[in-house]
Amino acid sequence: MSTTTQAGEALGALPRQRSRPVPPRRSPRSAPQLCVRRASLLADVLALLAAVALLGGAGAADDMVVFGLVLLAGLGAAGLHRARLNLSVLDELPVVLVAALAAAGTTAATAAVLRYPPLDAVVVARLGGAVLLVLAARALVYAVVAAARRSRRVAHRTVVVGCGGLGGQLADVLGRGTHGLLPVGFVDDDPQLAAGERPLPVLGGLRDLPSVVRATGADTVVLGFSNAPERVVVDVVRACHRLDVEIFTVPRYWQVHSTHRLVEVVHGIPLVRLRRPAFRSSTWRLKRVVDVVGAAAGLALLWPLVAVCALAVRREGGPGVLFRQVRVGLDGREFELLKLRSLRPVDAAESATTWSIADDDRVGPVGRLMRRTSLDELPQLWNVLRGDMSLVGPRPERPHFVQRFTAEHEDYLWRHRVPCGLTGWAQINGLRGDTSIGERARFDNFYVENWSLWLDLLVLLRTTAHVVSGTGR
Template sequence: MTIDHESVPRPGRPPSPRRQPGTGLLDRPAQASRSRPVPSAGRHRRPFRSRAAVPAGLLGSDVLALTAAAVTAVDTRPLHSTAVLLSVLLPLNLAGGLYRPRLTVSALDDLPALAGRAAVAVALAVTLAACLGDARPASPLRLAALVVAFTLPACLLRALVYRLLRRARRLRPSPALILGAGQLGQRVAAAMLEHREYGLRPIGFLDSQPGLLADGPALRVLGGHDALESQLRRKRIHHVVVTEGAADDAQTAAALRTATRLGCTVWLVPQLREYAALGRRGADQLWGFPVVLLARPALRRPGWPVKRALDVGAASLGLLLLSPVLAACALAVRWDTGPGVLFRQQRTGLDGQVFTLLKFRTLRPSNEHESATRWNISHDHRMGAVGRLLRRTSMDELPQLWNVVRGDMSLVGPRPERPYFVMRFGQAYPEYQDRHRVPVGLTGLAQVNGLRGDTSIEDRARFDNRYIEGWSLWQDAKILLRTAALMLNPDGS
């Protein structure tokens, strides 16, 4: 389906002629931008990929500015001082989002953040040097001079990097798909075509129910949201721009997850402009339109390897320290249910892969079918006193620490479920399958909020997906602390 519209007229110029049938997908009237003509489809250069180039340039400029500041402003051991400052300042800048992708780049916008983090880094470095006896105590004036000596060169070097970035974007814009062919989507597409310094070249819309509007760029609707993956792969698209405030729609949410999984940068243009006033991290603007950069998938964030290392270390230490408890539980289970202390069951983990989960046996099922398809055994009359105690305190799940060490699970994540119920719940609740974007966990956000046993599956899926989308190491720490509190006080009193 093709939507042909008139080009957006510019103030002071006559309206552009209607696009003729048979013209190229990206054709645009020549008078729309005489100062920056759009190259023809056959002469497009390879798109400029700023994901690695720009952060590397900004990082190099900060290193250069800090080295120059340390050499000129520190009396002794400038190399040592530079290393200390870099080890503190660069992680602060990274955590503050000073190296993240942005559409609107400005060295003046970065100046307050650069100065504030430089002050913190200098204070920590000078304090450490004084404690180690490497330097004499510095006066406040000297500290301020060192901050200024770094901030001004860093700001000037960033201005140079941004100028080169805007030039590269104009020469080699990256292809972008726009989700939503409505009025907002077409206005955003027109702004992208007119202002190429943002580095985005719209190639078409995706919309399951496109409407016909009077004005807009001459771009085609390439299909519905279900065509997103095929279009991304076929046209090697790097950016997806989502409009019309459809992020709450289940189909659009699934499309966004597909785009981030395939490595695309996803920009959300909310209908409410007041959304940009929230000042949240990732907020940006495209020619006056508020734009929010969606976070990268949890598995691709810098802290995820740290999470895995902490999982292995903590699970191994837990197995060692809790070995007396594990032995006592094993003896109690052996006495209560007979041979076969460990209970093995098939569960679904990361990307739908099935693994064998270990637990202490609290009940001996009559057959394998009951083990695979019975939902809850908490009130089963066959369960003895030992089994009830283990389930009430969650100690029956301690053998899963070995699953964590093996890599089947994480300490924190969505709880694993049996394949039979994964199939049923996935059919009933569209977002249930999205839980498997990350490894399953020994505990999770849903569990610490009381969603275990006979509770809403829809609520569990919502909490699990909220955990995945907002993942951080600190969130994992909070969930582990709340889990420990629940184990010590199962009744919550």
């Protein structure tokens, strides 16, 4: 990366991601992590197939199929097909019964609509038998998984953050093997436990966590309490998001923290599984597909408008209708951004360091119209098609200002974890032009952490409304 100042060095320290999203690499130790998720789903499917084969006779097969499909969907929606530390059929029983009641109601409604024979006592008994088969299959799977954990055939190498009283308790509890985790060491800047009291070695400071994870082959991190500032912990966790690890955290005031079925409890200590960042999800790959299709369609449909704007720019300001400027994108990499020229800068230094030309008297009527309607940004569809940008993402900035804003705003660096965008969450919330950089960084990081295809669509729709209404800049 060509940016060589303090901000550029900080950007260079980010774990690298390819410009086009790819599935995260999984180490050999990651396979057992999927055991509970896949095994519970497989157990449910096999149990329901057995129910259809064994209990679906005498005209009840159709009802059993509908019931099984709805029950399977309900169990998945309730989170019973996810990886878990605690496995108990009794704990899951209320959820399974509620899902079964919903499935039975759906089956009865389907029978009424399609004029099947209504559910009678025999069919209801068969549906109950299917639920019992599901519970039995789950109990068998959980027994197998528990045995594999006790024998250490399923043992996820785990790094514990915080070498204090709580960290010591976590290391002791997890070391018993009942939860499938194998603690390998602590990470802490200021260990509170004396050397003789530590059940595990201290492998480094908090900022060493990503390298410790790589060196130990760990695929799980448990965040206890350390003396490091919260800001440092957040930055380190964000750095770990590029690694193939599951992250659990102990809630603050965990002694009075209420639990629910999505909170893991290990020997009385609640653990909250941090949601994987959106750019690690399977749907993230669809973002690039949408970008290519959208940019290609936009260029094909809007080229007459771009041509008219280019002619107007040339008539107002002479030749050289395209304006090229270096911007910083994904992982701090620089690229050449294209715009229709609204002002001819005096020199390269002015182009690189002038924050805004909104009130510059040199901008003519054509330039002001294009900036107000964002028509000057249409050539960036080519940047999107090339892969420099996305349709939606944090807006790219020039290297000079990236250096400055990274030094001034601690969250600014992290907005470069995903490709920059033609429009963004901050922009549609009024943060464009001469507005707060700190607020922009907060909105951009919210987008990074909470991305979805629906959020992208929402941003595009609201951007279109801004452009049509002429409230762009």
